[in-house]
Structure formats: structure tokens, C-alpha cells
Amino acid sequence: MKTHAAPVASYVKPDARNAPAAGAGTGAALVQLSRVAKEYGSGRKFIAVEGVDLTIREGEFVALLGPSGCGKSTILRMISGLIRPTRGDVLYRGKVLSGVNPHAAIVFQTFALFPWLTVQENVEVALKARGVPPGLRTNRALDLLDRVGLDGFETAYPRELSGGMRQKVGFARAMAVEPELLCLDEPFSALDVLSAETLRGELLELWTSGKIPTRAILMVSHNIDEAVFMADRIVIMDKDPGRIIREFPVDLPRPRQRKSHDFLNLVDRVYAMLAGQTLSPDLEMGTAPGEPGVTRRLPAINVNEMAGLIERLNELVDHKTDIYRIAHELKVGSDYILSVIDAAELLGFATISAGDIKLTPLGETFGEASILARKEIFASRLRHLPFFRWLTDMVRAGGGKGLSRDVIETALAIEFPAAEAERQVDTAINWGRYAELLSYDDDDETLYVEPAGGQAA
Known part of the structure; x- marks a missing residue:
């Protein structure tokens, strides 16, 4: 069944003076999750997330951290409207979200570009789906490519670009629809170390300077250093079932120094929360499948x-x-x-x-x-x-x-x-x-x- 996006207004280049103060976190609530749960399966139900309460406000860069399988990406997809919760409510600006969220855009860890389209055409395709006229599409695409540092590569094809450059196209395409909420699903994990570091810095520059129309950013990450370096608030999850166990602000001035005492202290705290504490042998080893209690997963490690x-x-x-x-x-x-x-x-x-x-x-x-x-x-x-x-x-x-x-x-x-x-x-x-x-x-x-x-x- 087709869905129809809201009409797109004429494009106006954003003014940094009108953008929310990055890191403020005191603005109006954009997203509110209330006792949200998501289950899968038609017979035995598998609980991806259970009892999640989360609020994301204007001006915030929020990072979701947790082990694999704790439901981070599930939350991201519920907020963007790609999937619906089994229980609880997802509200956007106080209204229950129904269908795809027209105010949110997602950047995935894979580049997800159309190989037969040029860089400019890959950005324009998102605008075409929103019904933006051809002339306006071109102007907006060129402006965004310039802002993400891809001026001069408009006619190149994805195969001609490095991994970091391809991911920049993904960012430009996501921002082309002027999302209030930018959702990032491990956007740097498929890149080499240097490309990832460069792109993190460039995204932060766009965000903190107000050069993008985005009002808040929600990022799923497995990388603790990355979360502490980029986010204003860190939300920590655990699994079986996926749930929020702790959240706290990152009160470090920007630009952040990775080798500073305060930065390393915070990284240490996050590791401590995620690693937990060794329990008694019986609790650590869990129970056998089919027996009462929790079956302990074998970590997928050689x-x-x-x-x-x-x-x-x-x-x-x-x-x-x-x-x-x-x-x-x-x-x-x-x-x-x-x-x-x-x-x-x-x-x-x-x-x-x-x-x-x-x-x-x-x-x-x-x-x-x-x-x-x-x-x-x-x-x-x-x-x-x-x-x-x-x-x-x-x-x-x-x-x-x-x-x-x-x-x-x-x-x-x-x-x-x-x-x-x-x-x-x-x-x-x-x-x-x-x-x-x-x-x-x-x-x-x-x-x-x-x-x-x-x-x-």
C-alpha cells in the first residue's frame, strides 16, 4: 500500500542563528516513548524491547549504547515509523505516530546508494519521492553536496567514491528532506578508522554550527568512544529483554579531547555499566535450554x-x-x-x-x-x-x-x-x-x- 508524505515547502537555506543550540537538551520534546514493547513471532514470542521510556528533545544529540541484540535498532525503527510497537506509544511532538514518520530520516551503516545513479541523482531521488519540483531538487541537492564536502563529485557514480565519500552521500540524501530528527544506525561502522574519524568530525561541525536543519540526532552505536565523543546524552541498554538501564548527560566541552582525564573517566564509567559485575557461578552460567531460568548465550567469539x-x-x-x-x-x-x-x-x-x-x-x-x-x-x-x-x-x-x-x-x-x-x-x-x-x-x-x-x- 502506498503512503503519501506531507507536502514539502519551498526550500530555504537554514540559518545557524535559528537552529537549536546543540547540546542544550532543554527544548521541546520531539519524541516520547511510553512503556514501549516490541515482540516478534507468531507462536513463541521473542521480546526485542520491553517497557522502554525515552524522551528526545530539540537540541540534543543522543546516543543509544548496548550489547548486540538489545533492541537499539528496533527503537530507531519504531521512532522513524518503519515498524510499530506491540505495546505502548510512540509520540512525535505530542501526537501518536501512525505510519512512517515524515519528520525523520535514517542513515544506515551500509551506504544503500543506487549504483546506476550519480551522486547528485542519489540525493535527488529522496526529494523526488517527496514531490519536490525538478528545479528545486537540483538546487537543494547541490547545496547539500557542497555542505558535506562533495562539491565537484556531483556527476560521479558510487563505484568511483571511497567508503567515507559514499556515506557522505547517504548523509546528504537523508538531510535533503530536511528532517527534524536525524536517525543514525551505526553510520560509521562500515568505514575504515580514518574515514570514520573524519566523517564524525564533519558531522559534528555541521550539527554544532547549525548548518543543517535537523533539530535533534539519535545515533545507535556499539562504540563507546564514539558515543562519548559525539553525544550530549548517552542511553545505555541491556538485553533479554531489551531495556534501558541507565542514561546520563555528557557534560564535556566541545571540541572533546579523547586523551583528557575527564573523557577517559567517562569512557571508563560507560564500560563499567555495560560490562556489569561478575555474579555467582550459577547465575553466570545460566540454565540449560528448556529449564526454568535464563539460558546464557554463548558469546560469538573464537x-x-x-x-x-x-x-x-x-x-x-x-x-x-x-x-x-x-x-x-x-x-x-x-x-x-x-x-x-x-x-x-x-x-x-x-x-x-x-x-x-x-x-x-x-x-x-x-x-x-x-x-x-x-x-x-x-x-x-x-x-x-x-x-x-x-x-x-x-x-x-x-x-x-x-x-x-x-x-x-x-x-x-x-x-x-x-x-x-x-x-x-x-x-x-x-x-x-x-x-x-x-x-x-x-x-x-x-x-x-x-x-x-x-x-x-
Whole structure:
């Protein structure tokens, strides 16, 4: 069914003096989420987000942070009207949102450009969909391309541009419709480090100088440094189900200095909130699928990645450090390092407290052990995990004939969405092979328990 956007008024180049004060956060409420929930599935329901309350005001740059699967992008899509909440209300300027939000635009992590159109035509296509006359489309597109630094590339095709330049076209296209709310879904994650850094700075310059008509920006990110560098307020989410657990202002003057004490202090605080604190072993390991309680997901991490982290920690005094320091040292993203740490914590190799990671005696032993000894230690820890015991019991029930991964994924669909169930099986195969507890036939996609593997410790 077609939807009809609101008429577009004649384009007037925005005046920085009339733009909201970036970072003020005291303006009128643009977006209000009230007890919003989103569920998926026709049989067993999977809760993407539950009980979310969030307000975004004029003049704010808000960053949504949280682990993968916590519903950040789901919230972004509900605010833009691409999906509807199962429960609760999404209000825009005090009115319940119905259908696509004509006042919002999204920039995705993938460039999503039409390869057969020129740079200028890619920007104009958004205006054409809004019914803007051809002459006005051209003027607006050229003005925006100039403002994002692409003057001279109007007739180029996407294949001729670098990743950073292609993403600039995406920004220009989003801003061409003069959105009050600009939604960014990990817009820098597909870029190389230098291109991402340049584009972040250029977007902040446009925003803080009032050179774009946008009244507020909402950005989904996995990158803690990025959020602290760009946002005026950070909203932290957790998963199972997705929910907001904390939000706080970023009271740092611009331009922000990444190496300043205040900046690093704030980064450390955010890492501490996202990493949480190590609980008792029973709570950390969770329960087996189908049993009462919470089934703990296996972090989608390769064993060698975790071993590398443990080796680095083993070299440090007291085998302990701030999480943000080791992320900076290894030059990896916050989402990645938190997943590696999650794996080490799950297996009892490390503990987390107040933003610090410290090896346990078992973790120290693992870091110093030989290749074969590491396999034995890892196998012993896997046997203790309720998830892995459940898996090996399932496979062993096949009586030596193995078990199709499809059967396992179907069983896991009780606990997880289909894509997550597939990731869980992939991780279990990877870990089980390393520990020599499981084998896997790639041709017929069947899992087997190794003859001496999978026995309870």
C-alpha cells in the first residue's frame, strides 16, 4: 500500500542563528516513548524491547549504547515509523505516530546508494519521492553536496567514491528532506578508522554550527568512544529483554579531547555499566535450554581471540586492568572487547568489577599452559556449562548417528530467535571442536560427540 508524505515547502537555506543550540537538551520534546514493547513471532514470542521510556528533545544529540541484540535498532525503527510497537506509544511532538514518520530520516551503516545513479541523482531521488519540483531538487541537492564536502563529485557514480565519500552521500540524501530528527544506525561502522574519524568530525561541525536543519540526532552505536565523543546524552541498554538501564548527560566541552582525564573517566564509567559485575557461578552460567531460568548465550567469539586477551592480561601486574585501557591498547571496538570478556567471564577465566577485568587463578593457569593443557582446561570448563551439557546430551541421544544441526536449531528456537539460534550452534561447534568434545561433518551438517568427550566432570 502506498503512503503519501506531507507536502514539502519551498526550500530555504537554514540559518545557524535559528537552529537549536546543540547540546542544550532543554527544548521541546520531539519524541516520547511510553512503556514501549516490541515482540516478534507468531507462536513463541521473542521480546526485542520491553517497557522502554525515552524522551528526545530539540537540541540534543543522543546516543543509544548496548550489547548486540538489545533492541537499539528496533527503537530507531519504531521512532522513524518503519515498524510499530506491540505495546505502548510512540509520540512525535505530542501526537501518536501512525505510519512512517515524515519528520525523520535514517542513515544506515551500509551506504544503500543506487549504483546506476550519480551522486547528485542519489540525493535527488529522496526529494523526488517527496514531490519536490525538478528545479528545486537540483538546487537543494547541490547545496547539500557542497555542505558535506562533495562539491565537484556531483556527476560521479558510487563505484568511483571511497567508503567515507559514499556515506557522505547517504548523509546528504537523508538531510535533503530536511528532517527534524536525524536517525543514525551505526553510520560509521562500515568505514575504515580514518574515514570514520573524519566523517564524525564533519558531522559534528555541521550539527554544532547549525548548518543543517535537523533539530535533534539519535545515533545507535556499539562504540563507546564514539558515543562519548559525539553525544550530549548517552542511553545505555541491556538485553533479554531489551531495556534501558541507565542514561546520563555528557557534560564535556566541545571540541572533546579523547586523551583528557575527564573523557577517559567517562569512557571508563560507560564500560563499567555495560560490562556489569561478575555474579555467582550459577547465575553466570545460566540454565540449560528448556529449564526454568535464563539460558546464557554463548558469546560469538573464537577461542583464540579469548586466549589472546588472557595472554595479555597475564603479562600485567596483578593480572588486572581497566577494560577501556585494554580496548584502546588492542585497538578494538567496545562491542568486540566486551564479547571477548563475556566469554572469559562465562568460562571462569576472569572476573569483572567496576570497569576492571582481572584473571582468576584458573585464567592465569590457562594463560601459562601449553597448547594441549589449554584444550584440557577449556574442555573441563565446557562440561560445566548447562548449555553445553544439554547439547552433548542431545547429540549423544542419537546413538552414535550424530544429530543434524537443523534439529538443534529448532530446539533452540524455544529460547532464541532463528538468527541467534544459528549463531549459538556455530559458536558451540567452534568451541566443541577446539576442546575435542564435538566433531562436525560440514557436508551433511551433523554434529557428533567425540568418543571420550562430553562426559560430566
